[in-house]
Amino acid sequence: MQLVELLWIVFTYLGIEHFRATPDSIHLDFLPYSHSVFTGALLAVLAWWMGKSVHRSNVGAAIALGIFSHIVLDIIHHEPNITLLPMAWGPRLGLNLQGYPLLDFIVELAFCVVCWKILGGSRGLLIGIVIFNLINIPLMFPRPGSITPIVEHPAILPTVILVQVVTSWLLVWWLGRRTIYLEDTSPGTLSGSFSKEL
Numbered sequence: 001m002q003l004v005e006l007l008w009i010v011f012t013y014l015g016i017e018h019f020r021a022t023p024d025s026i027h028l029d030f031l032p033y034s035h036s037v038f039t040g041a042l043l044a045v046l047a048w049w050m051g052k053s054v055h056r057s058n059v060g061a062a063i064a065l066g067i068f069s070h071i072v073l074d075i076i077h078h079e080p081n082i083t084l085l086p087m088a089w090g091p092r093l094g095l096n097l098q099g100y101p102l103l104d105f106i107v108e109l110a111f112c113v114v115c116w117k118i119l120g121g122s123r124g125l126l127i128g129i130v131i132f133n134l135i136n137i138p139l140m141f142p143r144p145g146s147i148t149p150i151v152e153h154p155a156i157l158p159t160v161i162l163v164q165v166v167t168s169w170l171l172v173w174w175l176g177r178r179t180i181y182l183e184d185t186s187p188g189t190l191s192g193s194f195s196k197e198l
Contacts, residue, residue: 002165003043004070007034009165012158019157023148026139026157032083037093039086040071073111077104101140109133125175132168 011017011034020027033039044064051060075082080094097104112129121129138146150156 002070002168003047003067004034004040004074005161005165007039009158009162013155019154021147021150021154021157023145023151024142026147026150027079028081030088031081032088033086035071035074035078035081036083036086037071037075038084040068044068077108098140105133105137105140108136122175125172128168128171128175132164132171135164 008017008031011031012019017031017034018029019031020029028035044067047067048060048064051063054060071082075093076095077097078094079096079098080092082093083090084093097107109130112133113126116126116129
C-alpha cells in the first residue's frame with residue numbers, strides 16, 4: 001500500500017519533510033513522520049480496525065500487511081533514515097540496498113513478481129509490473145549530472161513519485177477490471193455463452 005508514500009509527498013510539498021539532492025544522487029534525509037516504524041504500525045492497525053467493518057475480515061488484515069510491509073521494505077532499501085518514532089532524533093534504520101543498484105533492482109522486481117504470483121495476477125498485470133520497474137531505472141542508475149533538474153526544482157521529485165503512484169493505481173484498477181471481465185465472458189459462463197452465440 002502506498003499510503004506511506006502519499007504522506008511523504010504531502011509532507012514534502014508542505015516542507016515538513018525534506019530530501020537532499022546533488023547532481024548525481026538523492027538522499028531522503030528527513031522523513032520521520034511519514035516513514036517511521038511507529039507511523040507504519042499505527043496506519044496498519046487503523047487499516048485493520050477499519051477493515052473489520054467489512055464482512056470479510058481478511059480485507060483489513062491484507063491492507064494492514066501491505067501498509068506495514070512498505071516500512072519493512074524501506075528499511076531494506078533506504079539509507080539509514082527510517083526512525084522508530086515520528087521524531088527528528090533517535091536511532092535510524094536502513095540497510096542501504098539502494099547503494100547497490102543492480103541488486104536493488106533485482107530484489108524489487110523479484111518481490112513484485114512473487115507478490116503477483118501469490119495473488120494470482122493476470123499476465124497484463126505482470127507486464128505492467130515489469131514496465132514500472134523498468135521506468136525506475138533512471139533514478140536507480142543515475143548518470144552523472146542527471147539529478148541536476150531536481151536540485152534546481154525540488155518539487156519535481158515528489159511530483160514524479162505522485163505520478164507513479166496514481167499511474168500504478170490506474171493500471172492495477174484497469175487490469176483488475178479487465179481480468180474480471182475476461183473471466184465473466186470466458187466460455188462456460190452465461191455471459192460467455194451469450195457472447196459466443198452473438
